[in-house]
Amino acid sequence: MRIFNTLTGQEEEFQPFQNHHVRMYTCGPTVYNFAHIGNFRTFVCQDLLRRWLLYRGYRLTHVMNVTDVDDKTITNAKAAGLSLKDYTTRYADAFFEDCRHLRLQQPEVIPYATDHIEEMVQLVEKLMEKNLAYRQNGSIYYRISAFTNYGRLSRLDPSQLQIGHSIEADEYSKDNPRDFVLWKAPKDGEPYWETRIGPGRPGWHLECSAMSMKYLGETFDLHCGGVDLIFPHHENEIAQSEGATGRTFVKYWFHSEHLLVNGERMAKSKGNFYTLRDLLEKGFDSIAIRYLLLSTHYQKPLNFTLEGVGQATGALQTLKNFLLLARTCRQAPSDNPRVVDIAEHRLRQFESAMDDNLNISAALAAVYDARYDLNAIAESQGLSSADREKVLLLFQKFNSLLDVLDFEADVITDAEVLQLIEERGAARRNHDFMRADEIRAQLLQRGIALEDTRDGVRWKRTR
RNA sequence: GGCGCCGUACCCAAGUGGUAAGGGAGAGGUCUGCAAAACCUUUAUUCAGCGGUUCGAAUCCGCUCGGCGCCUCCA
Incomplete structure (x- = not known):
């Protein structure tokens, strides 16, 4: 099979490192709120990839992380008056419930960031030893000027990068404004961990490097995410991982395009922001949504509409x-x-x-x-x-x-319904079409549609 | 300013040099007591526009128009 690799910008023959075993990592949800339909477009694309690998007979180890500590989870948990753990558990549960509605297969391993602080600390220690990281006001930063391949995945020239507008106060002390944070110094009232590299909490990029390498090895086959993760997230993961190990981190990078709603980027301010829950509450079928999300090629933007x-x-x-x-x-x-x-x-x-x-x-x-x-x-x-x-x-x-069809034989066990079908058959034989049509309408209201064929009556559920 | 993507019928969408797949919706018809389902016919001399290369272009090249994304929050 051939697959597009963001790293080379080309379609390539897929050849995993170990012949019959594919090791794959996907950047999972940050559980600060309900996931939206755009998030699920990405997860559906990844589900298609994983199912195709399985179809082709590969043994698969698929790891998807859950980010349960970051600025947004901390802020929202505080606002909700819950502990970080209680808050993130609520949204992680909601996420997996949504995944079941969309029939997304469960990855083999689902690690949580807060369970892997030790692995992250070890990674930072390695980067410190190699002088790729430095400490500044209690935080630890990655020195991107020391990593020559920086910008390769995203095709960005580090010297051309504009400096963002929202640089936090403590980040002004970075040696280079483009350096990114590995370990954040504790702030008042925020959760932190006491570790060998000092008190604090992990930066966003660190967990994916630490957890993917823990479960898949220092070098693995596939790394997936939405296109918006190419830079900076995946670029920084490469810098952290390859900086620490000196080895190739990932062979194939798989990125799915974004979803638009009515031709526009989804935003709460535009009133076009949908979670899966919103759509199910409006009566849309989760399987139809799965079908819609999977039916456009992953490298093309998908314009989501209710008409669709x-x-x-x-x-x-x-x-x-x-x-x-x-x-x-x-x-x-x-x-x-x-x-x-x-x-x-x-x-x-x-x-x-x-x-x-x-x-x-x-x-x-x-x-x-x-x-x-x-x-x-x-x-x-x-x-x-x-x-x-x-x-x-x-x-x-x-x-x-x-995975949009059902094959189990669907049977009617309701004696009353069976009786009505029988009665309608008799009415038709007696040319009492008023009664027959009345029964058909009545059953339709109960979600059962009757169809007369030359081989007799046939029924199906409409909901 | 830098980097990148896209424009195919009413809607979604495949096709990257050999003469426009597939799905949805619509119209007419067959079948049926009526429906439903299914089937048949029908809806792009044309692929954003204009030039160029070629025996031949939706496909390659150039320009123009329109839409979108990334450049340290992001799926």
Whole structure:
């Protein structure tokens, strides 16, 4: 498979260091509030990547950190009158609940920053020994002028960087304003840790270097995040890690583009700021949102609109209707050789699209083409048992990547509903269409849609 | 000021030199007691605009217009 590597600015053949084992790190959430839909676009892209690696048979060790100490978590916890731990636990729980709604697979390891202070201290000690870090007013800074590769990932020339406007008071004492903080001196009323490098708390970049190397080794295959993390976060991670170890930190850098809402950057002030919760409360389906978020290539901006969620819902419905037909269509007396041909052809099309830098649009086209081809057969001739299995297996393969379809047999157990379906059938046979339509409308209100086919009545849930 | 991305139908979107995939929505039709589903037909002589290279350009080059991102809070 080929994948775009931010480090080289090119698409490259993916070849992990250890042949069959991929080690991957993703920058996880900072748990200071509910994650928004833009955050989840990134996590859905990473979910697609991880699922494709698994599909291709790699053993995967995926680490995603949780940042549970930083300026925002501290400020918000204080405002909420909670301890830092109580506050961040609340939002970490909410985050993982949202992840389940979006069917994001759990990474193998989910380390929390506050559980890894010792590893971070060790990393700072190494950087101090190598004279890549210096102490200033109780804080410790990274000396970027001592790291020659600084700016390679982001293609920024350190000497060209403008100095930001929001430099904190204590940072005026840095040797170079562009140096970044590794360890922050304690402030009044803020949490801090007593450590060998002095009291304080970690800077933002430090945790990712310390935790990724702890769980994946000093050199690993993939590091993921949103494009906004390229600079400074990932640039600084490289400086910290490679500065400390002298070895290549990461082989492939995977960055996903941002999500816009109605063509604009999402911002609370613009009134276009959505959390997943907002959308679910408005009655949108979390699976349709997953579908929408995964259906645009990760390197392209995704313009999120409520109309788009509606379109995604419609597209999913087409696939669900097909699966219903595939399960319930007439039993054919013998196998149809075209079924296996179609399945193999469309699967190949799907796989080569995904191998091509996760070309999800082309992969989805293969899914819909398969649906179209197989639908015609199921509709006109029915399917033999073996062919039915093949069709369902094909879509299960597609779904191992997409995870937007359900395959468990859905049965109605409610005796009253079954009774009504029965009664409607009798009414239709007696040409009492008033009564039949009345029952159909009644069931629709309960979320069950009835469809009359030449092979009898068929039903599906509408919610 | 520096670096980078994007512009394909009503909407989303693939395609990076060989004559415009796929999805949604709309219109007409077939089937149906009516629906629904499905199927058929239909919606870009054209890819922001203008020039150039080429037998051939949405694809390559140049310019123009429009939108977006990063440059120490950020997914």
